Amino acid sequence: MALWSSTDANTGAPKFAAASGLGVSANGRVLYANTQASAFVTGANVGIFGVDTNEMANTSATNKANDPAHSGWILRKAGTGNRVGRVQTEVLVAMGSMTGDGSASANDDVIFQDTAS
Numbered sequence: 001m002a003l004w005s006s007t008d009a010n011t012g013a014p015k016f017a018a019a020s021g022l023g024v025s026a027n028g029r030v031l032y033a034n035t036q037a038s039a040f041v042t043g044a045n046v047g048i049f050g051v052d053t054n055e056m057a058n059t060s061a062t063n064k065a066n067d068p069a070h071s072g073w074i075l076r077k078a079g080t081g082n083r084v085g086r087v088q089t090e091v092l093v094a095m096g097s098m099t100g101d102g103s104a105s106a107n108d109d110v111i112f113q114d115t116a117s
Helices: 053-062
Strands: 044-051 072-079 087-094
Touching: none
Parallel strands: none
Antiparallel strands: 044 072, 072 087
């Protein structure tokens, strides 16, 4: 059984504890597309997102500060409170073959839009 897949869905997210350095023991399935503040780490939004090449191209055109370095499975940490506006992205699995987009109303579209709005 693979540790991740190239399908942008919670079932395809990395199965290892991607945020264990933050004290989070949740796997990718639990962290998938999370945008809720302090759900796993107090004072931060922590989530894993499947970013395809279209989303990568769009984020590159709109907000360079929040861009991941590559398409694939991305761990995104955003501060809240006195750390609001501080965003870090980490490429967990780099891939150019990400497919699907969860659903049209997926939380990931709030963070990584498919097309320019």
